[in-house]
């Protein structure tokens with residue numbers, strides 16, 4: 283079984299258009315959209331979702347107000363500014379304070395003096411605290427030190443992953459929740475499921491639309507892959523990011539192909555990029571011309587090779603040169 287991962291050193295190079303056309307040209311592929319931070323392959327493949335699964339990663343601290351004695355220990359030990367006072371005393375306050383807690387978050391010495399102040403403000407009533415889920419890093423320190431064991435530490439739901447049906451074959455894709463992390467783990471989940479489906483259904487190609495860049499989700503996308511196809515554009519930043527991503531492929535000893543999208547926008551730069559690629563040990567998969575038909579295809583929810591767009595033959599050329607047909 284082969285696994286082809288389409289990546290790019292940077293976003294906006296046309297990686298998803300290439301992935302969609304390769305999915306249309308491949309014979310019985312399983313498609314995996316591993317660009318989980320900004321998934322958009324579904325806009326072209328229009329999948330019908332068959333299964334949805336929660337994606338859980340890490341933990342988050344949650345205070346149970348009924349068990350809390352207001353001691354403020356969690357507030358003083360959290361180094362991420364995630365524990366905040368609930369200053370009900372300022373509700374309806376006509377003063378200029380908007381209760382944003384910026385001062386509390388920014389205070390580098392969350393000392394007992396601050397807590398005493400809060401206790402003073404609360405009068406006879408105990409102060410209460412809450413944990414901002416977007417600021418909590420899930421380190422568990424507050425859970426460990428809470429004298430009343432009043433802080434729960436459930437697994438965090440960071441998004442969802444889906445198994446769908448498309449006109450080209452099964453598709454595994456995902457959506458990371460806003461402000462959620464662990465996209466590398468979600469990428470690994472998507473790839474694992476795609477492989478399981480390919481094995482169960484006897485499909486011999488997994489086609490992965492990978493994330494842009496060279497960070498953790500990209501490493502999770504390419505590790506153990508058979509081939510990477512790097513889609514780049516003829517610009518200075520395109521060349522710079524291509525060099526970084528080719529180094530990554532070399533590090534993991536994965537054969538790399540390079541395709542220059544919109545090459546005719548800057549033919550000299552396109553040539554320079556191809557020379558750089560060859561020197562870095564990559565093979566040239568071809569060039570794709572600038573073509574407004576690519577955008578029209580996307581609006582129609584079609585892969586470029588499903589349309590009469592002039593560049594469709596360029597996409598076919600790329601697929602043939604990779605040699606998986």
Ligand code: SF4
Nearest residue numbers: 350351353354356428
């Ligand atoms: S450490 Fe525990 S008891 Fe103390 S304020 Fe925080 S949650 Fe409440």
Ligand code: SF4
Nearest residue numbers: 360418419421422424
């Ligand atoms: S788990 Fe860590 S980051 Fe989250 S509130 Fe507790 S101490 Fe702060």
